[in-house]
Amino acid sequence: xxxxxxxxxxxTFSWQLCRQILCQWLLIMLIISAMFWKFEIExxxxxxxxSALLVLIALLDCRYLLIFDRLVxxxxxxxxxxxxxxxxxxEEACLGAALGGGFLxxxxxxxxxxxxxxDVKLAAALGxxxxxxxxxxxxxxxxxxxxxxxxxxxxxxxxxKNLVVPFGPFLVMGAIAAFAFGTHCQDLVEAWLCCP
Numbered sequence: 001x002x003x004x005x006x007x008x009x010x011x012t013f014s015w016q017l018c019r020q021i022l023c024q025w026l027l028i029m030l031i032i033s034a035m036f037w038k039f040e041i042e043x044x045x046x047x048x049x050x051s052a053l054l055v056l057i058a059l060l061d062c063r064y065l066l067i068f069d070r071l072v073x074x075x076x077x078x079x080x081x082x083x084x085x086x087x088x089x090x091e092e093a094c095l096g097a098a099l100g101g102g103f104l105x106x107x108x109x110x111x112x113x114x115x116x117x118x119d120v121k122l123a124a125a126l127g128x129x130x131x132x133x134x135x136x137x138x139x140x141x142x143x144x145x146x147x148x149x150x151x152x153x154x155x156x157x158x159x160x161k162n163l164v165v166p167f168g169p170f171l172v173m174g175a176i177a178a179f180a181f182g183t184h185c186q187d188l189v190e191a192w193l194c195c196p
Contacts (some may be wrong), residue, residue: 021059028055031127046081050129050179053078057122060173061168067118072125088131096127096135103139119167126175134178139171141174142167 029052057071082088101124108115111132127135150165157163 012057021056021063024059025055028059032176035176042085042087046085046087047179049078049081050075051176054131055174058145058169058172059116061166065116065164065166067116067122067168069118069121072118075122076125076128079125082129092131093128095132096130097124099132099135100124100127100130100139115167118172120156122168123170130175130178130182134175134182137178137182138171138174141177142170145173146170 016035018164029048032051032055033048036044037049039047053075057067057075060071061067079093082159083090101120103116104120104123108117108120123135123139126138130138146165146167149170153163
């Protein structure tokens, strides 16, 4: 990375970074809000809160290739809401966090250039929101979508070496799908995994 590029990358998160992506964030949130309109009030509130923070994380990761610890910490702390509202047990949240953080942490240790620690921390926080089954769906969608995107980019730009694709947006995509369409997604994944 050259010196000019380093100066463009923010060292820490600040709300001024959000101004640059506000229009994109609003447009995406408008589309996502349509997914939650049939939810009861509590579910709609949690879904929109969850999605709002995740879309911000994804947009910043696309722009800077960074997942900011402050945003992951906020996601983790807000993950206490489903527990307090009785929508998930503490055991289920811990299993989801262990699966997300453990699986991506293992991949990070095996292939350090392929994934950053921000992705690992994000996956652990997502697991706290989604639980074990939801995190399985999230990872499944994220890896399928990320692989298809990566293959498309590779076919289009074979000559580019060391092309970096952020994985955070694919985790976000999987997490929002798992949250909004949880049981339907779980049924589809189970059917696909169990078919001979």
